[in-house]
Amino acid sequence: MTQTNNNMTVNPDLAMERAKCNFNVLEVTHIFDGGERNTLQRKKIEDVALNSGASKDALGEEHMSPKEKYENAVRKSCIYATMMKNELAELSGLESFGVSSPVIRRTADAFFKEVSPFLLHLGMFVPTIMGQCTPEQQSYWLPRALDMQIIGTYAQTELGHGTFIRGLETTATYDPETEEFVLHSPTLSSYKWWAGGLGKTVNYCIVVAQLYTKGECHGTHPFIVQIRDEDTHVPLPGIKVGEIGPKMGFNTADNGFLGFDHYRIPREHMLMKNAQVLKDGTYVKVARHGKLTYGTMVFVRVVLVNEVAFNLAKASTIAVRYSAIRRQSKPKPDEVEPQILDYVTQQHKLFIAIATAHALQLCSTWLWESFSAVLAQMKGGNTDTLPEFHALSSCLKAISTSDSAHLIEQCRHACGGHGYMISSGIPNLYNFVSATRTYEGDYTVLLLQTARFLVKAYEQAEAKKPLTPTVSYLAHAFSGSRATWDNSPDGIIRSFQALAAGKTAVCVTNMRKRMRAGLSQVDAWEMSTIQLVAAAEAHCRAVIADTYRKEIVRLTANSSPNVKVVMDQLTTLYLYYWALERTGDLLMFTSVSQKDLVDLQIAYEELLLKIRPNAVGLVDAFDLRDELLHSTLGSYDGRVYERLMEEALKSPMNKEPVSDAYSKYLRPMMKGKL
Numbered sequence: 042m043t044q045t046n047n048n049m050t051v052n053p054d055l056a057m058e059r060a061k062c063n064f065n066v067l068e069v070t071h072i073f074d075g076g077e078r079n080t081l082q083r084k085k086i087e088d089v090a091l092n093s094g095a096s097k098d099a100l101g102e103e104h105m106s107p108k109e110k111y112e113n114a115v116r117k118s119c120i121y122a123t124m125m126k127n128e129l130a131e132l133s134g135l136e137s138f139g140v141s142s143p144v145i146r147r148t149a150d151a152f153f154k155e156v157s158p159f160l161l162h163l164g165m166f167v168p169t170i171m172g173q174c175t176p177e178q179q180s181y182w183l184p185r186a187l188d189m190q191i192i193g194t195y196a197q198t199e200l201g202h203g204t205f206i207r208g209l210e211t212t213a214t215y216d217p218e219t220e221e222f223v224l225h226s227p228t229l230s231s232y233k234w235w236a237g238g239l240g241k242t243v244n245y246c247i248v249v250a251q252l253y254t255k256g257e258c259h260g261t262h263p264f265i266v267q268i269r270d271e272d273t274h275v276p277l278p279g280i281k282v283g284e285i286g287p288k289m290g291f292n293t294a295d296n297g298f299l300g301f302d303h304y305r306i307p308r309e310h311m312l313m314k315n316a317q318v319l320k321d322g323t324y325v326k327v328a329r330h331g332k333l334t335y336g337t338m339v340f341v342r343v344v345l346v347n348e349v350a351f352n353l354a355k356a357s358t359i360a361v362r363y364s365a366i367r368r369q370s371k372p373k374p375d376e377v378e379p380q381i382l383d384y385v386t387q388q389h390k391l392f393i394a395i396a397t398a399h400a401l402q403l404c405s406t407w408l409w410e411s412f413s414a415v416l417a418q419m420k421g422g423n424t425d426t427l428p429e430f431h432a433l434s435s436c437l438k439a440i441s442t443s444d445s446a447h448l449i450e451q452c453r454h455a456c457g458g459h460g461y462m463i464s465s466g467i468p469n470l471y472n473f474v475s476a477t478r479t480y481e482g483d484y485t486v487l488l489l490q491t492a493r494f495l496v497k498a499y500e501q502a503e504a505k506k507p508l509t510p511t512v513s514y515l516a517h518a519f520s521g522s523r524a525t526w527d528n529s530p531d532g533i534i535r536s537f538q539a540l541a542a543g544k545t546a547v548c549v550t551n552m553r554k555r556m557r558a559g560l561s562q563v564d565a566w567e568m569s570t571i572q573l574v575a576a577a578e579a580h581c582r583a584v585i586a587d588t589y590r591k592e593i594v595r596l597t598a599n600s601s602p603n604v605k606v607v608m609d610q611l612t613t614l615y616l617y618y619w620a621l622e623r624t625g626d627l628l629m630f631t632s633v634s635q636k637d638l639v640d641l642q643i644a645y646e647e648l649l650l651k652i653r654p655n656a657v658g659l660v661d662a663f664d665l666r667d668e669l670l671h672s673t674l675g676s677y678d679g680r681v682y683e684r685l686m687e688e689a690l691k692s693p694m695n696k697e698p699v700s701d702a703y704s705k706y707l708r709p710m711m712k713g714k715l
């Protein structure tokens with residue numbers, strides 16, 4: 042064992058890797074954090090929140106019963122919420138992601154191996170109050186919510202419908218006599234289902250319901266609804282509420298169901314920024330764009346890109362550190378077993394995860410800035426940029442969550458059997474990120490939203506009309522020749538754009554053909570949806586590649602030479618990896634030859650070897666404290682086998698030398714007395 046200067050005993054292989062790293066790790070940390078100032082602020086927040094040890098459990102969550110797990114999560118949520126109000130309030134400088142400041146969110150991960158029952162309160166309840174209330178409504182609700190005097194969630198999805206919001210069945214019927222809305226769940230399938238914290242924790246929620254007034258339905262609208270007594274927490278009369286049961290993950294989130302039996306709420310509890318119902322029942326539409334009531338979902342989709350980048354950084358940290366200490370097989374009989382990180386196939390599994398974490402992190406910041414610009418324009422009444430932004434946030438949410446879930450699973454594979462242990466940290470990461478692919482808009486459904494936009498943009502390009510920035514490349518789709526392959530980074534990005542344009546063109550051509558053959562527009566669209574999803578994926582890949590490359594070039598302009606090199610290697614790796622994943626498409630839509638692809642594969646393999654010596658440095662640069670990783674395999678000191686054994690010994694199964702099951706079942710069976 043090697044001693045480091047802070048007296049931590051570190052596995053010698055990890056120590057050797059750190060000695061080998063040839064770039065300034067802190068500089069890369071600053072890039073990942075979005076600047077040195079952010080790193081310093083993050084570290085201060087982590088010190089205050091984590092140094093007290095309040096995030097730790099005496100017994101691992103995984104050994105608790107569901108009820109104990111939930112109560113423990115509430116206990117820690119209350120500790121963390123109190124910290125946020127007091128010690129962390131000033132430090133957090135909640136400027137970047139609003140109330141969902143990513144540093145605050147990320148630090149909370151040290152408290153919860155799964156998620157906090159308060160996640161929806163700050164993640165959706167408060168943002169909906171901010172985004173959908175009039176200023177007067179905000180001044181009433183926001184201080185109470187931010188001070189945690191009330192706790193809320195976002196109840197939109199029903200048993201029967203999640204994706205198709207227009208198909209929700211819960212009704213809110215206005216009664217001008219009493220100036221109230223009557224909320225009702227007319228069917229079993231209209232019961233609200235899934236909202237986080239609804240099962241046991243919250244006393245308020247945003248309910249999305251079909252608004253009826255003067256006998257007319259005006260579509261879905263949000264309402265703020267009290268469901269439990271503010272003092273006793275008992276569900277109010279007319280409310281049927283409970284928890285939905287065990288899930289693949291999110292088991293500390295008390296996701297719930299909710300039904301209404303002609304439950305009355307005051308008229309003012311309709312969130313009236315975008316539409317209003319006057320006292321006499323007159324419906325008044327305020328918003329210029331019909332989909333502004335979907336605003337909270339758009340906000341969360343933006344935040345999720347950042348969230349999954351962080352979780353992927355965690356998984357890659359765990360898998361790379363473990364791969365540095367794990368030795369297996371003997372390809373050269375006279376040498377010691379190599380570190381598994383030396384296998385090129387292992388590098389192929391892992392380095393793309395590191396590069397993708399950077400790519401998504403940078404895209405999330407860029408997306409947030411675009412979102413802020415769209416919001417600023419909408420404040421002035423201009424919603425022109427909303428369609429492009431909806432298309433962009435939809436595909437980035439879909440691809441970032443899907444790629445991250447896949448790569449986290451790949452990190453688990455890279456850790457062999459030990460990666461399957463809950464204590465490795467990877468299963469919880471996977472269970473969490475896998476859900477992000479579904480909630481806040483399913484993968485396929487969101488890509489089809491982007492495809493709608495792509496098809497329209499393609500038709501605009503065809504008509505030689507101006508295009509918005511993210512689809513301006515479609516103008517080249519009409520040159521009549523295949524894009525010229527060029528294996529420089531910019532050349533590959535242009536090829537990705539050519540794939541997106543080519544795939545969109547094929548979809549449009551096929552849809553037109555199908556319509557000429559007699560299919561309706563809806564059926565022609567439906568028949569083309571596999572290809573439309575692929576076109577939207579290709580578009581998103583081109584956007585990510587372009588943004589990642591440009592941002593890294595900009596952010597490393599003043600970096601030290603070796604940081605420039607290693608960051609350039611990672612962006613190039615991302616481009617090579619995805620070009621090699623799409624060779625068939627490249628052959629269809631660009632001038633790439635078989636030889637070009639063979640050369641590209643060799644260049645990719647050589648690039649892996651160049652990155653190899655810096656791999657541990659690269660994951661150290663994510664600067665993830667052990668408390669955030671919750672991992673026997675990924676801790677900074679690399680004491681993997683010691684930690685695995687320590688955790689095994691904590692298992693309640695090891696408390697008794699002989700299990701009761703022996704006398705109850707095994708012995709009678711073995712003695713032939715069962």
Ligand SMILES: CCC/C=C/C(=O)SCCNC(=O)CCNC(=O)[C@H](O)C(C)(C)COP(=O)([O-])OP(=O)([O-])OC[C@H]1O[C@@H](n2cnc3c(N)ncnc32)[C@H](O)[C@@H]1OP(=O)([O-])[O-]
Nearest residue numbers: 197203204205206207332335338339431480481482486493
């Ligand atoms: C911790 C866990 C937390 C989890 C919480 C949750 O999951 S909460 C629950 C989360 N639940 C979900 O996320 C549910 C997912 N489902 C949805 O978001 C919607 O049902 C939908 C978007 C799929 C379709 O909506 P629809 O049937 O109303 O619309 P349509 O398809 O007929 O298109 C008509 C036009 O509207 C446009 N447009 C649409 N949305 C937006 C927008 N936001 N902005 C701007 N524009 C938008 C669209 O582009 C199209 O424009 P075009 O081409 O005509 O110019």
Ligand SMILES: Cc1cc2nc3c(=O)[nH]c(=O)nc-3n(C[C@H](O)[C@H](O)[C@H](O)COP(=O)(O)OP(=O)(O)OC[C@H]3O[C@@H](n4cnc5c(N)ncnc54)[C@H](O)[C@@H]3O)c2cc1C
Nearest residue numbers: 195196197198202203204235236237476479480481482485
């Ligand atoms: C962990 C978790 C937490 C959640 N938290 C909340 C919450 O707090 N509040 C809340 O309101 N909701 C919440 N949800 C619900 C979530 O938003 C929905 O599950 C999600 O929007 C998907 O909708 P669905 O379940 O109806 O899936 P479906 O729409 O039934 O999807 C099933 C399949 O059908 C496909 N499909 C559906 N429509 C189309 C189409 N038009 N074209 C092609 N394919 C289609 C989908 O791609 C998918 O493969 C949560 C869900 C999970 C898993």
